[in-house]
Amino acid sequence: MTDAETTPTTSSPGGSTDSTVEPQVKHMKWWGWGVEGVSFRHDDKPKFAAFVQKVIDLDVTTPGNPMLTFEELPIPEPKVGDDVLARLRSTLGEQHVHTDPMSRIVHTYGKSLRDLVKIRAGILPRVPDVVVYPADEDQVQAVVDLLVESDAVIIPFGGGSNIAGSLEPPPAETRTVVSLDMGRLDRVVDVDEDSGLARIQAGVLGPDMEKQLNARGWTMGHFPDSFTHSTLGGWVATRSSGMQSDKYGDIADITRGLRVVQPGKKIVIRPLPSTSTGPSVREMILGSEGRLGVITEVTVNVHRLPEERLVLGYLFPSWSAGLAAMHAISVSDASPSITRVSDAGETAFSFATRKKSSGLSSVVSNGLMAVLKRRGWDLDQVCLSFIGYEGGKDHVARQRSMVKKIVSEHGGIVLGKGPGELYDQKKFDTPYIRDFLLDRGAAGDVSETAAPWSKLKGLYDNVVASAHRAFDQIGVKGWIMCHLSHSYHSGACLYFTFAFKQDPHEAIAQYDVVKSAIQQAFIESGGTLSHHHAVGTEHARWLADDLSPAGAELMGGLFDAADPGHHFNPGKITG
Amino acid sequence: MTDAETTPTTSSPGGSTDSTVEPQVKHMKWWGWGVEGVSFRHDDKPKFAAFVQKVIDLDVTTPGNPMLTFEELPIPEPKVGDDVLARLRSTLGEQHVHTDPMSRIVHTYGKSLRDLVKIRAGILPRVPDVVVYPADEDQVQAVVDLLVESDAVIIPFGGGSNIAGSLEPPPAETRTVVSLDMGRLDRVVDVDEDSGLARIQAGVLGPDMEKQLNARGWTMGHFPDSFTHSTLGGWVATRSSGMQSDKYGDIADITRGLRVVQPGKKIVIRPLPSTSTGPSVREMILGSEGRLGVITEVTVNVHRLPEERLVLGYLFPSWSAGLAAMHAISVSDASPSITRVSDAGETAFSFATRKKSSGLSSVVSNGLMAVLKRRGWDLDQVCLSFIGYEGGKDHVARQRSMVKKIVSEHGGIVLGKGPGELYDQKKFDTPYIRDFLLDRGAAGDVSETAAPWSKLKGLYDNVVASAHRAFDQIGVKGWIMCHLSHSYHSGACLYFTFAFKQDPHEAIAQYDVVKSAIQQAFIESGGTLSHHHAVGTEHARWLADDLSPAGAELMGGLFDAADPGHHFNPGKITG
Known part of the structure; x- marks a missing residue:
């Protein structure tokens, strides 16, 4: 939790994104997270600069890495036949088929640290040749059919928030690459009020979807960190999980019906509460990252807006106590909507991003800390928790x-509503900090996993140790912090954030060392390669370790059978 | 709910099953449900005979269909090469490789009405040639490898309770067919007490598994109607659901880790609470009915035995009121473990199977009925409900x-613990009634589905009307009754039981007419072909209707890629 600011940006180094791209669809900055005019600032957070200086030896008050301007990017010419372009234009209308540089650059990468480093440095081995914006499922079908017939490659595109390399064209792809932006399919089509089911077009962004649902008295209850810039179709294609998953389930639980366009046909999965129809086709589409076709519509569980909604803050004397409390809650008769606890490092980071007058400052006061110290707490080990x-x-x-009883049994205390409300308001703002650090020469990114309860503490220790060995290897002072979120009966998700000051000439090589060390520690400690960020290209090398080679082969066989010509987002998941 | 009896059987028409088959593994009667020496009796249930006479015009006091004795069955010689047999015997030990007629007959069919009619009439187009009982996963691997190398067909076999035709060899199969009975893999291997996860061998029967878990203080909470005669591996392979699924989830939710033997390799899915690793391989194995390999081990969520466990009986004035109450419970803050309500027909059936002194008789007394009548209830419309x-x-x-508050709001009343306890004791005994009826010349079977809440009432009406049209078509007085069980956020399961007096010369043709009419009504009314009984051969013709043709093709592609030689239970699910 941070006090990221939604105020005018102090810098837009690369220039504005929205000059030429499809006007009715929202796009993020080509060079970073979020929308133009919003950025993180540090000058109203008295402890932030000193904290960053201490943990990664970075002076945030001076500029760091320079970035190419958009005009300086070495953008290759689009590779597309006139006939294909003419057919696309006649199918979709001239204005919904884009070959201009900005449209293509905005659709080249997702928003991982690797993606941002590459795009800011002009590393562009393959840029989509065309970006298309179909208006409806019929147009998606027409585009898919004509592109497969033309032996082109189709990469479905939602909000572009992916951080697993799921959106980039294969560097060596010689065929025409088309980014199929779903942004115009943005409507809640229908709500079955008797069943709590909503039919929704796949290209809708989180806030636009919730606004339509809320207007009818409903919510989907799915709020991933990327919520403001990700789409329903993207959530399904990557197996997303929202911060209230303890109550509403992961997207795999929420998703009931699906419509998927394939060449010359459509998969239609009707909304059913449960079924016994062989291997689950629904669960094959979930996580498919565009490799099985284009998801056009999803029928999801929706819920009446609750009478009351509350997030409370808590403090625990140690990480072990916090983990044990979350586990105890998960096996109790209690059923909260959010369970989250930060380690001591992430807690210190949260405290360092406080504004003078923030909700957190007013509750987690020096007075409270003095009381806890008198009680015997080690203030360097305090862990902040939110439960909804x-x-x-x-x-x-x-x-x-x-x-409250369980928290007390584990030595914790209740902070109350103030910090919870702040968390609730600021939960989507963290990615802006990464751009702030990158502007100043530091790499920051996330890696998350899930594992059984019995393995979480060992996994945590191994990941932290591996990260620090990696920092040593590349000769930097690095920082890694973590929170637990998303509790299940048999385990939970651990979400790590790491940062270090880059050598600008070795930025990607350094990132590889650290990211790989963390991922490898996940697998070796009984965790999965990702709990909710998908496989893409970034995590593909751990797939066979995660699922066993035979498991990965089973999945590869599915892809080959469904798409023998490798037209749909080739190279993702199974490499 | 019925008062089926676990007392010595009055008839064992076909003779005992266990003379020659593997002694340490339990098998059901070759000609019916359950174990030798247990059957349903009617003479202590004063209203039963009159009820059956009234609803299907059958006199249960006189014998009906004769059945062939085991010696009369036309069992073909086993078709297996001496070399294959020798290699199987050297791999497993002589005594675990069976080619005797009884072992082969016991493994020819599951226990659907169709299966029982066929086996009792000696309709045996293809009987497995060999039955093998591996002792562990290594032996399963060795058997799979040598059989695939020998171009044989492998049909994994659990408890043999399947009612979707998932176990029978294809009638035209010319290769050697081996039934691979998993019954010796029956141990709980390990319990991870910190995570609530148990590693369990796939061949364990329900009661043997729960006994091992209970001894350590745990339960899996999965109690399908077939519990006493079905296995963990069978539940996974068919997407089973237990009567407490509202709390514990379906088997798809309970299953976390899997081990599956394929030719020359194994799929190993590690137990993870949730993951984002592409299309779910775990959910491909679930429901695969042996077509992707042999499931040898499953890691499942297990729970501490609860402090309190309670099932209460309720009465509603009508089916609509009962359905509406179950729906209201599902969207409330309440979280019961069982939600179940019978329609008026099934309620009348339950009342007709009461013994004089049963728990049901003592609570649902004539006095109570008189009170309800004075309150304005139509006693022909009363619906019995159980909530756990x-x-x-x-x-x-x-x-x-x-x-209780929700039940009251829907006009219902609480009956209390007596009926609930009786339901809890007798819940696994219903299938014995089917054999009792079949012995006397009547067909009885079940078909179940799931659908969104908004479609349940219409689906119910369509199914009942379709069944009665089918009864008219074949010229019988037929009976169909139903209960709702397994509630979800967006819908529930409707479970239908039907019966009619057979023409012994047209038994299977008559069954086809009725069963098809019901299944067709499911699909046309927005339901699935089965909520928890799998596809097999019985439901395969509705697969493309259920999943769309493109969805069924996607699944077919998976099977073809994984098993190009069609060695694993060919012909099931996708036909």
Whole structure:
């Protein structure tokens, strides 16, 4: 949790994104996270600069890495036949077929640290040749059919927030590459009020979808960190998980029906609460990252807006105590909507991003800390936690009281509503900090996993040790911090954030060393390569370790059978 | 719910099953459900005979269809090369490789009505040639490798309770067919007590598994109607659902890790609470009915035995009121472990199977009925319901009270613990009634589906009307009844039971007409072909209707890629 600011940006180094691209569809900055005019600032956070100086030896008050301007990017000419272009234009209308440089650059990468380093440095081995914006499923079908017939490659594109390399064209691809932006399919089509099911077009962004649902009294309850800049179709294609997954489930649980365009046909999975129809086709589409076709519509579980919704802050005396409390809650009769606890490092980071007058400052005061110290707490080990509740007033009151008892049994204390409200307001702003650091010469990124409860502490220790060995190897002072979120009966997700000051000439090589060390530690410690960020190209080398070689082969066989010509987002997941 | 009896059988028409088959593995009667020496009796249930006479015009006091004795069955000679047999014997030990007629007959079919009609009439187009009982995963691997090398067909076999035709060899199969009975792999290998995860061998029967888990203080919470005669591997291979699925989830939710033997390799899915690794390989194995290999081990969520466990009986004035109440519970803050309500027909059937002194008789007394009649209830429309609760005492008390309020709002009343306890004791005994009826010349079977809440009432009406049209078509007085069970956020399962007096010369043709009419009505009314009984051969013709042709093709491509030689249970699911 941070006090990232949604105020005018102090810099837009690469120039504005939206000059030539499809006007009715929102796009992020070509060079960073989020929308033009919003950025993180440090000057109103008195402890931030000193904290960053201390942990990664970076002076945030001076500029760092320079970035190419858009005009300086070495953008190759689009490789597309006139006939294909003419057919696309006649199918979609001239204005929805783009070959201009900005449209193509905006659709070249997702938003991983690797992606941002590459695009800012002009590393562009393959840029999509055409970007198309179909208006509806019929147009998607027409585009898919004509592109497969023309032996082109199709990369479906949602909000572009992916951080696993799921969106980039293969560097050596010689065929025409078309980025199929789903942004115009953005409507809630229908709500079955008797069943709590909503039919929704796949290209809708999180906030636009919730606004349409809320207007009818419903919510989907799915709020991933990328919420403001990711789409329903993207969530399904990457197996997303939202911060309230303890109550609403992961996107795999929320998704009931699907429509997927394939060449000359459509997969239509009807919305069913449960079924016994062989290997789950629904669960084959989930996570398919565009390799099985284009997801055009999703029918999802939706819920009435709850009578009460509450996020409370808590403090634990140690990481072990926090983990044990989250586990105890998960096997109790309590059923909160959010369970989250930060390690001591992430807690210190949260405290360092406080503004003078923020909700966090007012509650986590020097006075409180003095009291905790007198109680015997080691203040360097304090861990901040957020637990959420939803439902009727009685239900929420009862859940709070059950959780409070468990928190107390693990030595924790209740901070109350102030920090929880702040968390709730600021939860989507963290990615802006990464751009702020990158502007100043530091790499920051995330890696997350899930594992059984019995393995979480060992996994955490191994990951932290591996990261620090990697920092030593590349000769930097690095920082890694973590939180637990998304509790299940048998385990949970651990979400790590790391940062270090880059050598600008070795930026990607350095990143590889650190990122690989963390991923390898996940696998060796019983965790998965990703809990909710997908495989893409970034994690593909760990797929066979995660699923066993035979498991990965089974999946490869599915892709080859469905798409023998490798027209759909080739090279992702199975490499 | 019925008062089926676990007392010595009055008839074992076909003779005992266990004379020659593998002694340490339990098998059901070759000609019917359950174990030798147990059957349903009607003479202690004063209303039963009259009820059956009334609804399907059958006199249960006189014998009906004769059945062939085992010695009369036209069992073909086994078709297996001496070399293959010798290699199987050297791999597994002589005594674990069976070619005797009884072993082969026991492994020819599951226990659908169709299966029982066929086996009792000696309709045996293809009987497995060999039955093998490997002792462990290494032996499964060795057997799979040598059989695929020998171009044989492998049909994995658990408890043999399947009712979708998933176990029978294809009638025209010319290769050697081997039934691979998993019954010797019956151990709980390990419990990870910190994570609530148990590693369990796939061949264990329900009661043997729960006994091992209970001894350590755990339960899996999975209790399908077939529980006493089905295995963990069978549940996974068919996407089973237990009666407490509202709390514990379907087998797809419970299953976390898997080991699957394929030719020359193994798929190993590690137990993870959730993951983002592409299309779910775990969810491809689930429901695969042996077509992707042999499931040898499953890691499942297990739970501490609850402090309190309670099933209460309720009555509703109508089916609509019962359905509406179940729906209201599913979207409330209450979280019961069981939600079940019978229609008026099934309620009448339950009342007709009461013994004089049963728990049901003592609670649902004539006095109570008189009171309800005075309140304005139509006694022909009364619907019996069971709702279960598990957890701490406080939690159970609170759930009960929340549910009681909802039941009242829908005009229902609480019957209390007596009927619930009876339901809990007798829940696995219903299949014995089918054999009792079949012995006397009547066909009885089940078909179940799931659909969104908004479609349940229409689906129910369509199914009942379709069944009665089918009864008319074949010229019989037929009966169909239903219960709702397994509630989800967006829908529920409807479970239909039907019966009619057979023409012994047209038994299978008559069954086809009725069963097809019901299945077709499921699909046309927005339901799935099965909620938890799998596809097999029985439901394969509705697969493309259920998943769309392109969805069924995607699944077919998976099977072809994984098993190009069609060695693994060919002909199932995709036909």
